[in-house]
Amino acid sequence: MRVATDIGGTFTDLVYVDEKGNVQVEKSSTTPPNFEKGVLEVIRKSGINASEIEEFIHGSTVVINAITERKGVKTALITTKGFRDVLEIARGNRPDLFNVRYEKPTPFVERYLRKEVNERLNAKGEVLAPLNTDELLTIIDELKKEQVEAIAIVYLHSYLNPDHERRTKEFIESQWPEVFVSASYEVTREWREYERTSSTVLNAYVKPIASTYINKLNDELKQLAPSRNYIMQSNGGTTTFEHAKELPLYMLESGPVAGVYGSAVLGKEIGEHNIIAFDIGGTTAKCSLIEEGEMKVSTDYYIEKDSKRAGYPVKVPVVDIVEIGNGGGSIAWIDEVGSLKVGPQSAGSQPGPIAYGQGGTEPTTTDANLLTGRLSPKNFDYPVNLNVIEKVIKEKIGNPYSLSAVEAALGIIRIANANMLTALKLISIRKGHDPRRFAMVAFGGGGSMHAAALAKELGVNKVIIPFASPVFSAWGMLMTDLRQDSVVTYKSILSELDFEEISQEWTSIENRLLATFESDGVEEPILFLRFVDIRYVGQEHTVKVSVPEDEWNEQIVEEVKERFHQLHEKNYTFRLEDAQCEIVGLHVTALGQVKKPELANVEKQGTLTDAIKEIRPVYFEQIGWIETPIYDRELLPTEQVINGPLIVEEKAAVTIIEKGQSLHADVYGNLIIDTGVQTNA
């Protein structure tokens, strides 16, 4: 049996597929700081026979939490002489342009723990000054006195030649076996010393935490089952526990990414290859684009970066996701000049929306959805007091605009939708994609509620609300392959490419990935995918172009060039036929292909009338109040089309369909929505 568990802020989800192919889910509370307890609890609660678990896939927020809560260990940094302050100088940028009190991101290693050694390579990776290990001895003594627990090593140009870093790591480990060491060449093989330093320092900072956690989980699991255990990574694939302990930074965004991956897998099953994956949770909404069945994986990731903060670069492979502070718990408020805003502040789960009756006093999107009849008070765990919600929304939002409570509630929903639409446009239209070519897969607690309306605005015709949509991320984990991505800086003008050299480079990257799989005991068949990061000479930003697995020759160069011109024109509106093209990076994805469960056919007979739970008034934009049928998702007969307005309810989610839209359930239990957008225009 294949089991996936996903630790979220509030709940630890478990998903597995039973012998009939049915997806089963369970939830239990997340248990900080001993997260493994929650995992064991959810396994126990699910009632599965633990000894039958063959494969166990795990996603966790342990790493991202340790970083955002600054709960990593005391970390030191060793750099090339003259460059210990690179971490603090960073890139010198100030995104909050007009704020003279702007505060730069605080370095994760203070200056007195940043040490320098004599060693130097040039920009070709040649040694100019040998590594001075005597200095390392002194540094080790000092850092021992400071009771440092982890050390990051970053030397200039090590992305070309990691020898000095490797030797430094070996030397430290021989002198001081207890300390956790991360060298930059292990984390990233790309140029730009600040980005590499930031990434390596963060990896070191969380390495002891992740090791302890994974070890504990491993020990507990061993008692239960002889399972093979995997960790979900940010690149949309899994890795072994051993590998995850070395590179914990690679699991930074495991949860959100799993849902995107799940969308891609589901899309393949039902014949949709161009997908906008859309996930709304309690505090944020996330979206990501899948084209021709492929997620976009890049190493341009930052944490804590937004329009006002520079953030910290993390050069590890992460699926491109745009995230905004808009979820079910987002608070609606009026700014000082009278504009209605929703989010990014969230009521969270404590106290939560007013609806929870746990002391929440600020109106949220969830409260607005209740007041307009979109959500039913019956589906809440607590008794919901609609009168209180109405009073608060009237006072805080309605009165300032002389509007009724329900008009104000609709305003909150519209503004929240507008915010989310901006994020959806960012990944689609603004990148040169035509939304009419895409289907939307919507999931998470709030995804199904807003998807149909947003898809229509965006110009997407088809929306899919997958089975188990509230725990779809965990389902995505069930379907993952083992995956490694390696991005290596490699600079060559396309027309001057040395075919032998680049072929060697590809082989060397692939051999390295293969060796990692082998040393982790991976037996699955391995598939390699190659990409080049390419640009016009003089440009900075690159376009990722998929390239064949073959030996390089003139013909491949021509194909790559044409594909690049096309993609550049699509993304940036123009192509430069006469300009030189330059490769700057090689990207290899290695997939260890795992046998996965198949989707079960859950065809249902019955009538639509029997599926109706109730008929209640719901407030829709441009219509006002209208008596609306509420269907039970469990009872919806397969392939029978219903026209909106209507609502479909399930455990922990609702789907809202406006007038002019329609919906049916497919044989797998997915809800398929026609948003009313014409796609042949």
Next chain:
Amino acid sequence: MHERISQDPFTLEIVKDTLLSIGDEMFYTLARTSMSPIIYEVLDFACGLTDNKGQLLTQGNGVAGFIGTLSYMVKDVLYRYFGEGDINPGDIFIINDPYGGGGTHLSDVGLVMPIFHDHELIGFSANKAHWTEVGGKDIGSFTNDSTDIYQEGLQFPCIKIVDGGKENKALVEMIKSNVRFPELSIGDMRAQIAALKIGEKRFNELYDKYSKETVSATIELLLDQGEKMARNSILNLPNGVYTATNFIDGDGLGNGPFPIQVKVTITDDQFICDFRGSHPQVPGPVNGSYTTLVTDVRTVFLAITNPSQDVNDGVFRPLEVIVDKGSIFSAERPAPVSNYWESGSSGGDLVWQALAPILPTQLTAGHFLSVCSVTLAGKHHDTDDDFLIVEPSVGGWGAGSGQDGARGQFCIGDGETYNIPVEVAEARYGVMVDSYRLRCDGKGAGEFIGGSGVIRSYRALTDAQMATVTYGRHLYAPWGVNGGEEGSPNEFSIIKNDGEMDGPYGMYARYPLNEGDIIELRTGTGGGYGSPFKRDASKVQHDVKNGYFSILDAEEKFGVLLNPKTLELVGETKERLQVREAGEL
């Protein structure tokens, strides 16, 4: 039904947000399509939309230094062509005139595109970007020893580069023949045009989706909200007249220093900055135009009123900037203006200096201020190709109440500007970077300490390289506030291959470097805030541990006595105790 929905406050809000995001989208388009590091790394450009009268609606910025320029550019287009009926769909105007039309220096080239909807002029899409090359006497075009505008490059006096959708080939050929890196300049121009077209397209979509009335109502709302927010902030400032005086180091030709002054008058609804009495325009290129001054004053105005708000022309309605004709802040043709930011940022800094003591929660002590630009040209050691570095430098910022100054950050006139990574520089240019580190010079002491400046050392790897360095604030250090110590000035020195030292200098045109020579660039540490005696002893101890101050500094400046071996706290000086006791009484 349609009417009710189109005029409700939430629709206006949604249209407003869409409008604002257009400026950002234009901005990212240009950043991602440009071919010049000065644009895609330094983000030395801005993009925006105006209404059909040239009022700024939204602007995407990479640097603070363009916040006054776009609307002046559009207004110049209107002034010259509207009366003639010569603004037509598909036109694009090119303009870099420093003395009018939103100009700064010739390197900053503006493009303006009218936007039509149903044959009606509804607004303008505009941007301005620093071209790596516009010709002139020196490589990289901007120079620090020009004596008139004609030495500084090509002048584009608001003319059509695209006429009714047709590119003016003759003009493009003229540009190609008159700049040193034509592929960069023309590439940047095309990227700018791509961004303008995105703005045009999105603005039109907005009109298509919502009615003309709704968009017009939104524009009015946007400008009024901006004004309302600014006026609210001004109401909360203490009314009064505040003054400051300072100096601009010199003009690069050996003249100077030049005294400058401001009188800031704050009333309930006005914010007036009167620069009259400042030095007349000077022979060297540190002069700025009136637009430049307004831009820099607007930046400080925003820092004071509300740094996080969306910027449009409504915000600046309460602001007035007064200046003498032909001053160093309002130069007239043909005064050289290549290093315009030296006067402009000094003007903004004067307002900042005048108000910092009374606005300790909005402002900080003085910072290194100058763009600190460096151009280095020569041959690459491996390829023998020409290379050209054009970069600003990071430096130290001033401390404020409750906050130490930032270490190693671009100056106020820059912003979302990125330094060039050492690994990239060493691969691309004929140099080695010997170090890139904080300049911990013990300056800027205070209850809150000024941020350290930065040292960056380039070693030439080939003969006959040429460095042009423009470090302002070299003679006058960043000022402290409310008892905080001043910071340190910007400077650079040369260490020749044979060990001979030369310097320090502030400005230098075309310093020759040969293989093995090192140019060490040192930017200033920011000013401190409050008496150093008030700084927590444990913080001082930590500063020493981190190397920001020496043990001697701890004693002499902060009155904190530390054990030189263990850095343990062993006592406090009498002076420190007296000040602290007095403070507590």
